[in-house]
Amino acid sequence: xxxxxxxxxxxxxxxxxxxxxxxxxxxxxxxxxxxxxxxxxxxxxxxxxxxxxxxxxxxxxxxxxxxxxxxxxxxxxxxxxxxxxxxxxxxxxxxxxxxxxxxxxxxxxxxxxxxxxxxxxxxxxxxxxxxxxxxxxxxxxxxxxxxxxxxxxxxxxxxxxxxxxxxxxxxxxxxxxxxxxxxxxxxxxxxxxxxxxxxxxxxxxxxxxxxxxxxxxxxxxxxxxxxxxxxxxxxxxxxxxxxxxxxxxxxxxxxxxxxxxxxxxxxxxxxxxxxxxxxxxxxxxxxxxxxxxxxxxxxxxxxxxxxxxxxxxxxxxxxxxxxxxxxxxxxxxxxxxxxxx
Amino acid sequence: xxxxxxxxxxxxxxxxxxxxxxxxxxxxxxxxxxxxxxxxxxxxxxxxxxxxxxxxxxxxxxxxxxxxxxxxxxxxxxxxxxxxxxxxxxxxxxxxxxxxxxxxxxxxxxxxxxxxxxxxxxxxxxxxxxxxxxxxxxxxxxxxxxxxxxxxxxxxxxxxxxxxxxxxxxxxxxxxxxxxxxxxxxxxxxxxxxxxxxxxxxxxxxxxxxxxxxxxxxxxxxxxxxxxxxxxxxxxxxxxxxxxxxxxxxxxxxxxxxxxxxxxxxxxxxxxxxxxxxxxxxxxxxxxxxxxxxxxxxxxxxxxxxxxxxxxxxxxxxxxxxxxxxxxxxxxxxxxxxxxx
DNA sequence: CTGAAAGCGCTTACAG
DNA sequence: CTGAAAGCGCTTACAG
Numbered sequence: 001x002x003x004x005x006x007x008x009x010x011x012x013x014x015x016x017x018x019x020x021x022x023x024x025x026x027x028x029x030x031x032x033x034x035x036x037x038x039x040x041x042x043x044x045x046x047x048x049x050x051x052x053x054x055x056x057x058x059x060x061x062x063x064x065x066x067x068x069x070x071x072x073x074x075x076x077x078x079x080x081x082x083x084x085x086x087x088x089x090x091x092x093x094x095x096x097x098x099x100x101x102x103x104x105x106x107x108x109x110x111x112x113x114x115x116x117x118x119x120x121x122x123x124x125x126x127x128x129x130x131x132x133x134x135x136x137x138x139x140x141x142x143x144x145x146x147x148x149x150x151x152x153x154x155x156x157x158x159x160x161x162x163x164x165x166x167x168x169x170x171x172x173x174x175x176x177x178x179x180x181x182x183x184x185x186x187x188x189x190x191x192x193x194x195x196x197x198x199x200x201x202x203x204x205x206x207x208x209x210x211x212x213x214x215x216x217x218x219x220x221x222x223x224x225x226x227x228x229x230x231x232x233x234x235x236x237x238x239x240x241x242x243x244x245x246x247x248x249x250x251x252x253x254x255x256x257x258x259x260x261x262x263x264x265x266x267x268x269x270x271x272x273x274x275x276x277x278x279x280x281x282x283x284x285x286x287x288x289x290x291x292x293x294x295x296x297x298x299x300x301x302x303x304x305x306x307x308x309x310x311x312x313x314x315x316x317x318x319x320x321x322x323x324x325x326x327x328x329x330x331x332x333x334x335x336x337x338x339x340x341x
Numbered sequence: 342x343x344x345x346x347x348x349x350x351x352x353x354x355x356x357x358x359x360x361x362x363x364x365x366x367x368x369x370x371x372x373x374x375x376x377x378x379x380x381x382x383x384x385x386x387x388x389x390x391x392x393x394x395x396x397x398x399x400x401x402x403x404x405x406x407x408x409x410x411x412x413x414x415x416x417x418x419x420x421x422x423x424x425x426x427x428x429x430x431x432x433x434x435x436x437x438x439x440x441x442x443x444x445x446x447x448x449x450x451x452x453x454x455x456x457x458x459x460x461x462x463x464x465x466x467x468x469x470x471x472x473x474x475x476x477x478x479x480x481x482x483x484x485x486x487x488x489x490x491x492x493x494x495x496x497x498x499x500x501x502x503x504x505x506x507x508x509x510x511x512x513x514x515x516x517x518x519x520x521x522x523x524x525x526x527x528x529x530x531x532x533x534x535x536x537x538x539x540x541x542x543x544x545x546x547x548x549x550x551x552x553x554x555x556x557x558x559x560x561x562x563x564x565x566x567x568x569x570x571x572x573x574x575x576x577x578x579x580x581x582x583x584x585x586x587x588x589x590x591x592x593x594x595x596x597x598x599x600x601x602x603x604x605x606x607x608x609x610x611x612x613x614x615x616x617x618x619x620x621x622x623x624x625x626x627x628x629x630x631x632x633x634x635x636x637x638x639x640x641x642x643x644x645x646x647x648x649x650x651x652x653x654x655x656x657x658x659x660x661x662x663x664x665x666x667x668x669x670x671x672x673x674x675x676x677x678x679x680x681x682x
Numbered sequence: 683c684t685g686a687a688a689g690c691g692c693t694t695a696c697a698g
Numbered sequence: 699c700t701g702a703a704a705g706c707g708c709t710t711a712c713a714g
Contacts, residue, residue: 004707015685020709028683050432051392052707055690088665091391173679181637181677184525212679296522299680304667324429326645332680336522338514338553339640339673345691356701361693369699393691396706 003044011040023048050319054093061094063314065307066112066126067151068103072195072230072257073283074303075103075127078152081304085311094311097121104199106131113137118144123314125164128155130200135159147317149310152301153201161317164310166301166332168201172208172255174332175278178297179251180217183276187219188250191242195230195256205255205280220251228258235261243272254279263289282335290337300333344385352381364389391660395434402435404655406648407453407467408492409444413536413571413598414624415644416444416468419493422645426652435652438462445540447472454478459485464655466505469496471541476500488658490651493642494542502658505651507642507673509542513549513596515673516619519638520592521558524617528560529591532583536571536597546596546621561592569599576602584613595620604630623676631678641674 009019014037021029022037029037040046053059065082068075079098086096102108109126110133116124124141128134128150138159141148147161154163179190190213194202210222226242228235235258243249243265252275254262259279266272266289273293279286282300289295309328316323335341350360355378362370363378370378381387394400406423409416420439427437443449450467451474457465465482469475469491479500482489488502495504520531531554535543551563567583569576576599584590584606593616595603600620607613607630614634620627623641630636650669657664676682 005709006707016708017685017710018683021684024709030683033683047432049396049434049707052396052690053709055390055393055396055692056707056709058690058709084665088663091388091662093390170680174677177677177679181523181525184522304665308665308668321432322429324425324645324649327649329682331674331682333672334675334677334680336515336518336675338518339511339675341670341672346693347691357692358694358701359699362700365693371699374699390691393706394693396708397691397693399693399706 003046004049005046007044008037008040008046011044012037050321054319059093061089061092061122061315061318062097062120063089063094063123063125063311064097064099064116064121065151065310066099066101066109066124068127069100073259073285074257074281077281077283078127078303078307081307084304085307089311094315096311104129104196106134110134110137113141116141116146118146121146122318123147123149125149125151125310125314127151128153128160130155147314149313151306151310153199162313162328164306164313164328164330166330168204169208171280171299171332172205173212174334175205175253175255175280175299176209176212176216178278178299178334179253179276180213180220182278182296183220183250186250188248189221189223189246190251190253191223191239191246191249192225193228193235193239193252193254193256193258193262194225195258196227197225199256202255209253209255223249225255228256228261230257232258232261232264234258236264239265240268243269249275251276252278257281259283259286259289263294266294267292282333282341287340290335290340293337296336298335300335301330302333306330343390344387345390346387348385349378349381349387352385353378391662395660400434402430402433402463402656402659403438403461404430404435404464404466404652405438405440405457405462406492406651407440407442407450407465409468410441414600414626415598415622418622418624419468419644419648422648425645426648430652435656437652445470445537447475451475451478454482457482457487459487462487463659464488464490466490466492466651466655468492469494469501471496488655490654492647492651494540503654503669505647505654505669505671507671509545510549512621512640512673513546514553515675516546516594516596516621516640517550517553517557519619519640519675520594520617521554521561523619523637524561524591527591529589530562530564530587531592531594532564532580532587532590533566534569534576534580534593534595534597534599534603535566536599537568538566540597543596550594550596564590566596569597569602571598573599573602573605575599577605580606581609584610590616592617593619598622600624600627600630604635607635608633623674623682628681631676631681634678637677639676641676642671643674647671 005019009016082098089096101112106129114137149162150160152165197203213220226238277295278297279295280299286298346360350357423439430437442453447470450470455478490503491501493506538544554561567579618636619638621640627639
């Protein structure tokens with residue numbers, strides 16, 4: 001049998017209350033007593049039972065998730081996962097509060113962060129848009145001892161405890177590698193379609209992609225990026241015009257969430273089927289495009305994994321328990337038609 | 342506040358013991374009383390707190406993992422993950438017992454299964470080698486109410502509760518797709534290197550690979566498979582001889598765990614660098630081969646994820662709690678140099 | 683600075 | 699067929 005607080009108390013010759021004080025590093029215990037208790041803990045190999053502790057404490061975790069208002073399929077998928085996680089979390093005394101703010105609006109995000117009642121919330125996860133006000137709001141939270149993780153989109157390091165998402169530089173390089181190899185040493189141009197260059201993830205992916213193409217596939221030339229604002233109509237118009245104008249496009253990298261517009265254009269003319277296409281985010285649309293051979297590969301981050309990871313990381317910070325680093329690493333997943341989940 | 346057994350007891354006008362009996366579907370309660378309690382549960386929206394229940398029950402989970410004796414890097418990786426999971430599991434009253442049996446030896450596996458004391462073990466995970474004796478041993482366990490999951494390598498459906506591993510048919514098709522696309526519509530032959538065609542995973546990957554190549558890349562022709570027995574020296578000798586003999590090999594699919602021998606041969610002559618190579622399982626060797634450009638892609642299953650998933654699935658069966666299907670799906674991961682974790 | 687007692691939400695003998 | 703009481707491993711007022 002694993003030792004309990006009773007065993008430790010007996011071994012150290014003190015009461016349960018004192019063991020508890022030492023265990024929780026509460027003040028008001030003589031140094032000598034602390035030493036005796038710690039010696040007993042070491043001797044018995046005592047390890048605290050956290051679920052019993054949480055039961056006694058009636059601990060509930062109030063986790064706040066701040067996400068952009070349902071715009072594109074990926075964010076909708078993230079919301080769906082949050083909804084599912086919410087039900088499951090309840091079984092673990094964990095309440096998920098999901099708040100939506102205007103997309104890409106740093107001030108709206110900052111306001112949401114500033115309005116957090118630090119007495120009510122035990123941890124915060126946010127899809128970040130960085131700004132000075134956001135950084136200040138995050139600083140207030142962290143000074144109040146509230147753990148903060150960023151989800152999918154990051155802020156600079158000292159303003160959060162952890163980033164839950166993929167390395168967008170590596171993702172851009174991966175896309176370059178796939179397009180370069182799939183297009184089979186051909187010469188030609190590569191079209192880039194993004195949401196907006198003001199979004200950090202998109203900008204990072206694009207820069208890394210262009211650099212990798214330049215370094216490794218000298219036969220390919222990147223065209224100026226189209227900014228479709230994650231809007232199907234805008235994307236469609238811009239891309240149709242580009243494909244019509246440029247005659248030797250062999251590859252296309254869809255950086256953001258404009259997949260629907262991209263698919264529309266690519267399926268509009270038979271000759272476009274020769275273009276090697278790599279896109280981001282696995283959705284019903286992109287899956288279908290893979291099956292139809294319109295897309296050649298999709299780079300994905302698993303929204304369900306990200307949500308669960310954010311919850312685990314926040315709770316681990318709150319309880320001061322260890323995490324399994326490997327389990328929390330978000331993979332840059334590559335899907336082709338054949339390994340679809 | 343979430344309702345507790347006390348609230349249910351009060352609402353139904355019965356004692357805690359009776360609520361507990363209904364909750365746990367124990368017999369010896371009048372149908373009318375059962376109905377009253379269930380009505381109260383519905384009315385209050387009561388949901389049992391499982392960690393409190395486990396505390397009261399002093400429930401410990403004794404999970405037995407049966408794995409092949411440390412042979413190849415993948416299995417060594419699996420063991421490492423099991424070791425790490427073992428430490429973490431202890432915090433959750435879960436004991437992992439890891440037992441090794443002779444590799445690919447169905448009788449050794451069956452003996453291990455037959456020796457299980459069903460009173461001591463609460464769940465079993467095994468890397469399966471199928472045989473009649475193994476199926477019988479599994480039937481005994483399941484009839485004793487012990488949940489069984491297969492890990493990495495499966496048995497037929499009715500003999501286990503769940504399979505934790507990748508779809509090897511899809512994995513073989515994925516390999517074909519990658520080699521076909523990476524080799525750029527060239528014509529030529531593809532070498533296949535496996536451990537043994539007696540191993541079901543290898544046989545499935547190979548068959549699916551050959552079929553997909555035949556269907557989709559008519560310019561490529563699969564050579565007879567080399568069986569390297571997952572041994573570096575054997576693999577090296579066979580492959581060196583093959584590459585020396587056949588002059589127009591453009592692709593190589595390393596199906597099993599013989600990566601070290603494959604890498605040795607491929608790096609032995611400059612001309613071999615042109616060969617498009619897809620291998621299985623991410624290890625230090627295969628990662629280095631990707632970085633060096635010796636391998637073009639590696640197909641992987643995440644051993645850590647598999648171990649954690651097996652634990653979650655077994656505990657969910659034991660406690661009769663739901664699982665998140667998505668979280669338990671093992672992905673066919675594709676790695677190129679740029680998305681290495 | 684320290685301890686005795688009650689309680690967290692469940693389950694388990696035991697008694698009736 | 700049903701209930702009162704004690705206990706699982708912790709924590710928390712309260713008293714001293």
